[in-house]
Amino acid sequence: MTLIAAQDHAHGQEPGQQAHDNAPSAPPPRASRRPRRASRHPLRAEFLRGFAPWTGVALFLAIAVAMAGTSAQWQGGWAETRGRLHTTAVLLGVPLALAAGCRQGGRERRRRTEELMATAVRGTLARFLAAALPVACWAVAGYVVAAALTLLATALRATGDRPDLVAPLTDAVALASAVLVGHVVGRRLPWRLTPPLLAVAGYVVLGFVTYDSTGSLRHLTPIGDTSDIDVPVWWQPLVMAVWTGGLAAAAVLAYAARRRFTALLPLAAAMAAGTLLVQTGDGLWHTNPVARRQVCDTSTTPQICVNARYEDLLPQVTAALADLTGRLDGVQNLPVRFTDLPGEPGPDEVRLPITTPIGWTVVRGRLASPRQFAWEAGMALYDRAECDTAVDPSVARVDEAVQHYLAPNPLAGDFDKLEAEGSEADRAELRDRLEARARLREMGGEERRAWLSAYFATARACDPSEVPAL
Amino acid sequence: MTTSGPLLYVRSRTVPRTVAALAATAALAVWAAHELDAYLDPDRRVPVIALAPLFAAAVIGTSLYTASEELDRTAVRPWWRRRLVHLLTLTALAAALLPWAVLGHASFFGPSAMIRNTLGCTGLTAAAAALLGARLSWLPVFGYVSAVYLGASALRGNSVPLWAWLVQPAAERGAWVVALVAFGVGGVLYVLRGARAEGARD
């Protein structure tokens, strides 16, 4: 012992051997000026250390990247944004949240702290929540940041309608529930392969239920219906939250509560909510009242109407169609308006070229190609699709000339060039077509209006003799 | 119980359990392809084509874990050969099992697309194991695959970009190149470096 004691002294002089200076009976160092971190809550570490923050980062990145990659398809439309964010959060976020919770659940086994935990005074439930809730909170936080950025992106390019802030809350509940359920699974099956297995299982289940879009069980998945013109009834998010949250609470209580039968309460609530969802079925959704309205510019012929969901697009659409409507000024027998409502247009109406789904015609709140749009609008003014026989070439020529005059196909020049280099028949056809265009162009203003009025009177006629010639 | 070195190595990496998991994956894929009525339309196979390799790669990735990382480094036998055989055998097994789920339609989403995706996903997982550690090796691949799977459905028609190699038809040459590069790089990374030590995290 003397030898050890002697070494003691020798070692005590070395730097880094602080242990000796703080000999057991010595007063604690720096006790007088305790730093602020000393008084922080013990559970703060659970929130800031280890895996939990990474869950938030991973969820944020996954959702943000997936949303950014498809931004053309949702930015600018609130309904599209809601649907896309919802699908992404559930299909991508829920499996990730399950895996993250599961990994955290396996922590006590992995870190070999089970023995220490077993002597804790705090109950199983308190310890469970102390470990699981930080991950759940971070998962929700990651999602909320991604969702906020998404909503902001749409707010900058919004063209009408209004944001739905309740749907993201339902998703947040679903994500938190997934973390908790994953944690229970991770505690029960603390293996290396459990987290990826659970994630893929979650993916498969969600994927399959949504794949079969007719079954009534699909109302139980948090994905639900994502039609852009439908909105849920007001209580649907609430019941959905009870359904997902109730299942998670039941799993947690069944695992960790001292009185396990308390799990029956959330389970009963979840079952009631689930039954309600399945029973109500398609009644959970109804057409967005906004989508059944349209806003119109009545100063033009025909009038131009845009669905109220995109009401701010009206000036752009009017501008794109300005040439076309200008050339139709004073022409008779035209449809009353371009309409943009769900369902068939009325007898005096034609459908506005479709603006949905966004990402094609309308990108980020802008008409992607006004000339293309104008051409499609001009095409809508005549319709011989119902004719039994193929359209007579002479009529086709007349139709084409009118189109070309009102709003030429942006690719017309390319087509003409192709035909000019083609066979003899192609060249003849091109010659006739160019002549027809020239005759229409060279008419006087009054003459052309009269001719066009006669033409549009036969816009749906099938008999070539009815259609005025050029 | 045997004391033959290779067999003990196999058991140390829980290869029997991995093989069982791969077989289960293949069975699940066959069932899923059938349930999706994938024989009607090859496009319906995309979920199976994307997810089954992901699952197989996750299984293979976690099998790269070693419980005795420190000890392994002191071994006399060169590890790279063992790692190479380990990775190649399991990948070959997965590549042999999974295509049974999607027979036919070879130039769209048939067996060759399944093999391509298996190679690509396994390569990414192996790279993740070398950089992150085997336990979490499935995570980046999982995020990537699901992002591609979700994103690609919204992509326009034929202009599927190169990063979406997973959901391209098998005839697409670029997708094969990307998958093979991923497998090559990931494989080499893992074979040379082994799975990253992950003793003290979280």
Add this chain to the structure above:
Amino acid sequence: MPTIRVTDLHVRHRKTVALDSLDVDFGPGVHGLLGPNGAGKTSLIRVLATVAEPNSGRVEILGEDTGEHRRRSAVRRRLGYLPQEFGYYPGFTVREFVAYVAWLKDMPAAETPAAVERAVARVGLGDRIDAKVRTLSGGMVRRVGIAQAIVNDPRVLLLDEPTAGLDPEQRVEFRELLRELGASATVIVSTHLVEDVAAACTEVTLIDAGRVAYRGTPESLAALGETAAGVVGDNPIERGYTAALRAHRGPESAAPTAHPLEGAAR
């Protein structure tokens, strides 16, 4: 007045018997728990720590029957435990980890910060209190384990091989700490290092094959070694250990080389 009273304790792991109708009690002071590997030391400590359930028998700690679920948390409040395999969260700092354990032990929040600093200082980690556990050496981690065990000023302290991984200097300091703790609390130290027992313990309990083989003071054990003939050991207490084991095992294992003395040889 014993603080721990164990009556007719049976613990079985699958088919092997770990503790076989054990009767033992412990009062305040430092108790060394000696015995060969597999003798049942860890099983006893785990039962005392209320981690493991005995198959039968009665364990009373601080007057409370630990078999009763309700009484258990009253016991755990005044209990400190360092498991043989001490797990921790590497991302936590020393302060955070010890505070976390304090929270687990339901200590009043107002007292926790000071208690944490005191415990960490007592094991000599005061200067590393805000270092992450993953950056510490093996011996330091062990000391974190001791700190978490004493954070609630336990009346009963159970330490399973606390000195494993400590260097000689740290062990000397640790013995000092043990003596200090033993002044007021009942400290049970399971160990293979007989010199720890000799230096720090007031009493020795030797366990073999799930039964108490010997009880006494370190001095009496050493004396036993002096008087017994033909036993191996480098110092009196090691010889006493061997002699007590042999006497307990009786004539059937009397041959001097019949049983390797794993415990003492370590």
